[in-house]
Amino acid sequence: MNGIHDMGGMHGLGPIEREENEPVFHHAWERRAFALNMAAGFLGEWNIDMSRYAREQMPAAEYLATSYYEHWLWSLERLLVDKGLLTQAEIDARLAELRKRAVK
Amino acid sequence: MRRALRAADVGTVLLKGGPARLPDDVPPRFKPGDLVVARNINPTGHTRLPRYARGRRGVVDRDHGVFVFADASAMGRGKKPQHLYSVRFGARELWGPQAAARDVVYIDLWDDHLDPG
Numbered sequence: 025m026n027g028i029h030d031m032g033g034m035h036g037l038g039p040i041e042r043e044e045n046e047p048v049f050h051h052a053w054e055r056r057a058f059a060l061n062m063a064a065g066f067l068g069e070w071n072i073d074m075s076r077y078a079r080e081q082m083p084a085a086e087y088l089a090t091s092y093y094e095h096w097l098w099s100l101e102r103l104l105v106d107k108g109l110l111t112q113a114e115i116d117a118r119l120a121e122l123r124k125r126a127v128k
Numbered sequence: 129m130r131r132a133l134r135a136a137d138v139g140t141v142l143l144k145g146g147p148a149r150l151p152d153d154v155p156p157r158f159k160p161g162d163l164v165v166a167r168n169i170n171p172t173g174h175t176r177l178p179r180y181a182r183g184r185r186g187v188v189d190r191d192h193g194v195f196v197f198a199d200a201s202a203m204g205r206g207k208k209p210q211h212l213y214s215v216r217f218g219a220r221e222l223w224g225p226q227a228a229a230r231d232v233v234y235i236d237l238w239d240d241h242l243d244p245g
Contacts, residue, residue, distance in 0.1 A: 025171065025172050025173060025174065025175070026170055026179060030178055030179050032178045032179075032180050033178075033180040033222065033223060062133070062138075062142070063133050066131055066132070066133035066141070067131060067132070068131050071146075071201055071202075072146060072148075073174060073196070073198040073199075073201040073202035074201070074202050074203075074204070076174060076198075076202060077173065077174035077202040077203070080174065
């Protein structure tokens with residue numbers, strides 16, 4: 025698909041940041057997002073190419089404004105809903121609950 | 129019943145990975161040194177052929193063997209086993225005179241991405 029993910033050869037994206045001793049994950053939530061993807065992938069409901077394609081479905085403006093593991097999380101939610109393992113309502117309800125807990 | 133990944137098995141499973149290599153019983157359409165042209169395709173589904181290489185001429189650098197064809201597998205159309213090659217494209221072929229004369233790009237492409245060049 026001719027999506028925003030296919031950005032090879034594009035200008036204007038700025039220099040590549042090089043970090044000394046770059047950590048595998050920059051935030052604890054990224055580690056969890058990655059692990060969730062691995063664990064859910066093992067259910068056998070989709071393959072690695074389907075999960076790449078799911079990431080390509082992200083709306084272009086959102087894709088550019090979010091980080092690598094946000095793409096992973098977005099595509100995982102989409103696959104879980106598409107395959108009937110979760111509903112969007114369940115995800116939204118859990119998010120609302122976590123937000124309430126964070127405010128306290 | 130759905131498979132489940134148990135915590136105790138995570139290390140073993142991740143080290144094993146999920147290889148996409150398949151038995152080498154499909155004949156290759158190309159061999160190293162062959163001139164090829166990447167197809168001009170614009171599918172709404174998944175493709176591993178980058179836009180900038182479509183319609184461009186390259187040279188088969190090496191044959192990796194037979195692999196799952198990601199374009200088919202991503203769309204639930206099975207493995208469609210075929211040869212995967214490393215194809216070399218000159219930067220000037222891809223981006224014209226502004227590119228450096230000696231730069232090249234190697235792209236892993238499958239039989240279904242290529243025609244004789």
